[in-house]
Amino acid sequence: MIRQWSMCTTEEIGAMDKEHSLVIIPIGATEQHGSHLPVGTDSIILDNLLNTFMKECDFPDNQVLITPLLPVGKSMEHMDFPGTLSFSTRTFYSMLDDLCESIRCHGFTKVLLMNSHGGNTDLLNVLSRDLRIKHDMEVFVFDWWFTSFWNDILEQVQQSGDYGVFHACELETSLMLVFCPEAVDMSKAVDEFPDIQLTANPHVTLKGPVTPGWKTKDVSHHGVIGAPTLATVEKGEIFIRYAVQKLHAMLTQVIQTNYKS
Template sequence: MHLADATWTDVDDCDTDLALLPVGSTEQHGPHAPLGTDTLTATAVADAAAEAYDEEVVVAPAIPVGVAEEHRQFTGTLWVSPETFRDYVRETVQSLAHHGFDRVVVVNGHGGNVDALREVTGTISRHDDAYAVAFTWFESVGEHSSDMGHGGPLETAMLRHLAPELVQEDRLDEAREGAADGWGEWVSRVNLAHDSAEFSENGVVGDPAEGDTERGEELLTLATASLVKLLDAVAKRDVRRPDHR
């Protein structure tokens, strides 16, 4: 059940304590892909998992702005501080829990959100009347995960499968020419770069041409299966906190 499409009476009749909360970002993805890529992909994975899961699960509206200041030099990118993002996620989960949806999987589509989500789901589970974990779809697609990049093969593949009309195919050569091979500038296992503009001319990392529609379909299938498995584990988990020793 999608909260945004349901009436409150429909939700009142919903017999589940499970919820999915998609989170993404509004940020540059090169000259060929839309600013809303991360929100679109996170939402699609959440929707697919909710449909595939055997039991009822609530899908909350996506949070579309995340921790993305690393892309600030590229026009249209929006961001909030990690503190604001954590507070927003936490209070959204609290409101879900208020209505009985107190087992929440946050479905993430943006790498910049990962650290903040790990921290806030821990805080929620330790201190609030809810249990939450974070799932990042591109970390759960097997061997494909090593090709993630940014606006690169994985995200372009997902877009070509989910929303091909949003991919500017005539700009792929431009995207490839200005792309970086990897994320950052590394010395002694330290990334010297804080912003993507420091190492990528147009914000792209990786070769988007390697992300075709068939790969996108496979990525969605793999991410969906991983999320369904996680939902089942969250549904069955004893979420009582251990006593102090």
């Protein structure tokens, strides 16, 4: 069963079998996405994808609870662009720590931090280990930007080259054309890629092995990293179908994994 935490009563949450439960904390962002997408893009995509997932999937033998989505994350790299909201590292860390402490207090022992903004990734990975130790919980981090989550479908669908899918890009714009088309202005979409100095070197690139500590203005004039002009509704629908199936397989494995000693 999949339910939204906020739609359950206190009695329902209290009666749940905590040994067969997974709590998902969706983590988005509010930050600039070029001139063609709204600042809430990361949160809009994650929220809509989870709503679609809830309608199409189920876990009959387990309870999956989805907490309210956190619409602001760690987005300091985008602060040169108007509209970006961000927590500091310390605030964001403390907020998630407090939230997980509340969840643990009610008896749940397995949490998945589901992240849709690359700027949150490093902190979530550090935090997961601290939460494991401090709250005696199993903590998993799912990030779709710096993992292989989208790779299989991108190999089939992506038309842009390397760095074509990064920020306000072919992928995100295609998803938004399906989830929130009224907020997308394709007439303002521009393709932009980081300087070759940070993409073509054998060692120092945005993807490593040596990564610079960059802010968005260092790599993009318009706030875009990728090729949004190649986005289409058709691609967005393909991405969504793929993501729902992939999420079901992924969450099934998370539920089956019990690593805590």
